[in-house]
Amino acid sequence: MKKIITICLIAVAVYACKQEVISAATSAPSNFTYSVSSTTITQGTAGTSVAPTINTGGGKVAYTLSGAGISGISLNTNTGIISWSNILLPGTYTISVSASNSVGSVTATYTLIVNSNGIVTVPTGFSYSPASATIVVNTAGSSATPTITNGGGTITYSLTGTIPTGVSISSTTGIISWTNAVAAGTYTLNVKATNSAGNTTTTYTLTVNATATVTAPSGLAYNPASSSVTQGTAGNSATPTINNGLGTITYSLTGTIPTGVSINNTTGVISWTTAVAIGTYTLNVTATNSAGNTTATYALTVAAPAATVSFSADILPVISSNCSGCHSYATTYAGITGHTSGCNSIQNKINTTYCSGSRMPLGATPLSTSFITLFNNWITQGQLNN
Numbered sequence: 344m345k346k347i348i349t350i351c352l353i354a355v356a357v358y359a360c361k362q363e364v365i366s367a368a369t370s371a372p373s374n375f376t377y378s379v380s381s382t383t384i385t386q387g388t389a390g391t392s393v394a395p396t397i398n399t400g401g402g403k404v405a406y407t408l409s410g411a412g413i414s415g416i417s418l419n420t421n422t423g424i425i426s427w428s429n430i431l432l433p434g435t436y437t438i439s440v441s442a443s444n445s446v447g448s449v450t451a452t453y454t455l456i457v458n459s460n461g462i463v464t465v466p467t468g469f470s471y472s473p474a475s476a477t478i479v480v481n482t483a484g485s486s487a488t489p490t491i492t493n494g495g496g497t498i499t500y501s502l503t504g505t506i507p508t509g510v511s512i513s514s515t516t517g518i519i520s521w522t523n524a525v526a527a528g529t530y531t532l533n534v535k536a537t538n539s540a541g542n543t544t545t546t547y548t549l550t551v552n553a554t555a556t557v558t559a560p561s562g563l564a565y566n567p568a569s570s571s572v573t574q575g576t577a578g579n580s581a582t583p584t585i586n587n588g589l590g591t592i593t594y595s596l597t598g599t600i601p602t603g604v605s606i607n608n609t610t611g612v613i614s615w616t617t618a619v620a621i622g623t624y625t626l627n628v629t630a631t632n633s634a635g636n637t638t639a640t641y642a643l644t645v646a647a648p649a650a651t652v653s654f655s656a657d658i659l660p661v662i663s664s665n666c667s668g669c670h671s672y673a674t675t676y677a678g679i680t681g682h683t684s685g686c687n688s689i690q691n692k693i694n695t696t697y698c699s700g701s702r703m704p705l706g707a708t709p710l711s712t713s714f715i716t717l718f719n720n721w722i723t724q725g726q727l728n729n
């Protein structure tokens with residue numbers, strides 16, 4: 344008697360929960376826009392964007408900021424509303440927001456223009472990248488443009504201290520130039536950036552070698568130094584960094600080179616075609632100049648694509664036998680696809696990392712890790728009714 348009452352309560356709880364269920368996405372979100380997509384503010388003013396409009400594709404949409412984060416700009420991941428704090432410096436900020444559901448994603452951009460409040464502060468963040476150059480005598484050249492936060496004022500650049508003959512700076516861009524008259528030596532150039540509120544300094548090192556003595560290359564590195572891909576996916580590595588020892592570098596792969604893998608002799612970029620077989624490969628890269636060589640390795644992993652999951656053979660029997668006693672939806676395709684999104688989704692509730700209520704199946708042995716992987720693959724493959 345006592346047992347029957349308990350079952351009734353569980354049934355009521357299930358029914359109550361089912362009202363909350365968010366339906367599964369049937370397509371990627373689309374038509375994602377901010378009706379007012381640009382705002383101009385005065386420095387020191389916090390604010391928020393309008394709520395975006397979107398076609399959710401039938402599922403729950405999560406919003407994220409794409410690209411490098413900007414300090415002072417944040418996003419509500421549920422509503423897509425962008426907020427900015429009063430710390431933003433004058434400038435134009437292009438904010439890219441991505442909206443995704445279980446099927447795909449779409450992006451929209453928002454422009455925030457921050458006008459100066461007229462208060463000039465001392466410039467900060469002054470640097471050159473790279474902050475040095477190594478040349479041989481009789482070679483004219485110039486530095487990269489430095490980065491700086493201008494504090495809302497106009498910057499004037501200058502060189503201070505002893506300035507070697509042949510070296511100068513553009514007072515407006517901060518670019519340091521040298522003519523072919525600079526004598527051999529190592530020079531630490533002191534650079535000052537000034538606005539009406541004050542100044543900030545940095546240094547730049549110019550090394551002028553007497554002769555073009557080529558030394559063996561060093562410091563060959565890939566960042567990242569590995570890639571993991573699914574078989575049938577072509578791709579390539581990043582461009583490696585290297586100290587060229589003042590020589591011309593030729594890159595090559597040594598040892599056993601898997602079919603479909605090659606290297607660009609001049610850039611060092613490693614490429615792979617769709618033909619590379621499944622496996623884990625350690626690629627040996629040699630960079631050579633006239634004085635010697637240096638080596639690095641790159642790890643390429645090519646994994647088998649997940650087999651197509653069968654709904655009728657792999658999914659339905661397991662869900663049906665473990666869950667249908669308490670959930671009537673657990674016996675049909677429509678019932679199961681109706682529960683594949685959000686916190687109340689099946690893939691969430693059967694996992695160790697479930698985000699609300701209890702782990703399913705309630706009060707029984709958890710489903711195997713391999714089934715959980717299978718279920719996730721079925722969703723990734725588009726919830727086929729096969």
Ligand code: HEC
Nearest residue numbers: 356357360361665666669687688689692700701703704705
């Ligand atoms: C003994 C009964 C029982 C069994 C067996 C059971 N559940 Fe549940 N289920 C519940 C109850 C009660 C809730 C509501 C409380 C909670 O969320 O923890 C629930 C909630 C859920 C929810 C979220 C709300 C909803 O109704 O959609 C999902 C999804 C779910 N279960 C999936 C499963 C799956 C998948 C299985 C089988 C692997 C399973 N359950 C087995 C009783 C059960």
